[in-house]
Amino acid sequence: MFSCPLALIGKIIPDLFEKFSLKSALAGAAFLSAAALLLGFALDPRAFLGNLLAEVVGVLVSVLLAVLVVERIIERERLRRWDLVSEQTTLTLRFAIIRAGVHVYLRLPAPRDPDADPYTLGLLQDNLLTSALDRLATATRKQNLPGIADLVSLLSPQMQLIRSGVMPQLLAIGNHNLIARLAALESAFQDLEHTAWMTEQFGGLAQTPDDVAGLVEAMARVSEGIDEPGS
Numbered sequence: 001m002f003s004c005p006l007a008l009i010g011k012i013i014p015d016l017f018e019k020f021s022l023k024s025a026l027a028g029a030a031f032l033s034a035a036a037l038l039l040g041f042a043l044d045p046r047a048f049l050g051n052l053l054a055e056v057v058g059v060l061v062s063v064l065l066a067v068l069v070v071e072r073i074i075e076r077e078r079l080r081r082w083d084l085v086s087e088q089t090t091l092t093l094r095f096a097i098i099r100a101g102v103h104v105y106l107r108l109p110a111p112r113d114p115d116a117d118p119y120t121l122g123l124l125q126d127n128l129l130t131s132a133l134d135r136l137a138t139a140t141r142k143q144n145l146p147g148i149a150d151l152v153s154l155l156s157p158q159m160q161l162i163r164s165g166v167m168p169q170l171l172a173i174g175n176h177n178l179i180a181r182l183a184a185l186e187s188a189f190q191d192l193e194h195t196a197w198m199t200e201q202f203g204g205l206a207q208t209p210d211d212v213a214g215l216v217e218a219m220a221r222v223s224e225g226i227d228e229p230g231s
Contacts (some may be wrong), residue, residue: 089169090226091163094129095177097219097226098122101133102160104216107145108136122223130227133220141213148196148208155215159189181218181225188218 080197114120116136121127145151162182170179192211199208 022054036074057197060208076149085177086169086173089166089173090178092228093182093222094122095134096158096166097162097223098129100155101129101216101219103151103154104140104145104212105136106146107151108139108143113139115145130220130223133223137213137216137220140210140216144209146210148192148199148212151212152193152196154191162186177228178222178225181222185215185218185222191215 030187035155098118101122105112105119107118108116113135116132116139118129118132118136121132163186166178186210192215195208195211
């Protein structure tokens with residue numbers, strides 16, 4: 001019954017869009033609005049002005065509410081995405097610290113302290129990585145570990161991951177607490193790298209155990225920062 005009129009409308013509307021551009025449509029709408037405005041003032045200026053002001057206020061309130069709602073939705077979505085980025089970044093950092101700690105732990109002579117194992121306590125048991133690294137730092141301070149240059153080579157990929165992958169994300173997120181701890185870790189690694197070079201040139205140095213322990217302590221402070229609320 002209604003198929004013919006609907007078909008006719010469906011044919012007319014696309015033709016209208018083809019004949020009239022968006023600019024023409026806007027110009028026509030502006031002309032009609034101006035004509036309606038003039039006609040309203042000509043017929044009953046006072047009543048028309050009252051209705052016009054009410055409409056303007058209603059439109060402004062509607063627009064304001066719409067803007068507030070949209071901004072709230074956008075802000076909530078932005079925070080959700082940054083929370084996801086922050087979570088993934090701290091996980092990446094945690095795994096880098098665990099892998100670096102394991103390289104140091106395996107340099108200890110057997111039998112090794114199981115409570116100083118970063119892998120077992122850090123990956124398999126939550127919130128125990130910091131205590132494991134603190135015990136590892138104490139253990140390394142008592143040992144002159146062999147192959148410091150090799151150890152530096154093993155640690156370098158994890159430090160590079162932290163520099164190129166983690167630090168930029170933390171700077172974008174604005175986690176200044178972890179950034180400061182990572183700066184201390186980078187400084188400790190540079191000290192160890194210099195000690196490894198000096199050891200290759202002049203033999204074993206007395207400060208080597210302290211430099212290794214200092215690096216592990218810096219890793220423990222990073223782990224501590226990861227576990228703090230809000231990280």
